[in-house]
Amino acid sequence: MISLIKSFLKEEDGLxxxxxxIIIAVLVGLAMIFRxxxxxxxxxxxxxxxxxxxxAVSKPSASEMPTMSISKSTS
Numbered sequence: 640m641i642s643l644i645k646s647f648l649k650e651e652d653g654l655x656x657x658x659x660x661i662i663i664a665v666l667v668g669l670a671m672i673f674r675x676x677x678x679x680x681x682x683x684x685x686x687x688x689x690x691x692x693x694x695a696v697s698k699p700s701a702s703e704m705p706t707m708s709i710s711k712s713t714s
Contacts, residue, residue, distance in 0.1 A: 670677065
C-alpha cells in the first residue's frame with residue numbers, strides 16, 4: 640500500500656496539463672482586468688491604419704463619370 644502511494648506521488652504525467660491550464664487562467668484574468676486598455680490600444684492602432692485610407696481610394700467625380708445620352712427619334 641505504501642509503495643502505491645509513493646508511486647502516485649512520483650507520477651508527473653498530469654503536471655504539464657495543470658501548468659497550461661494555470662497559465663491560460665492567468666492570461667484570461669489579465670485580459671479581463673486590462674480589457675479597456677487593450678481595446679483603447681487596438682482602436683488607436685486601427686484609427687492610425689485606416690484614417691488615411693480615404694485618400695488612397697479616389698472616388699470619381701461627376702465630371703469623370705461616363706454619361707449616356709438617350710436621343711428620341713421622331714418619325
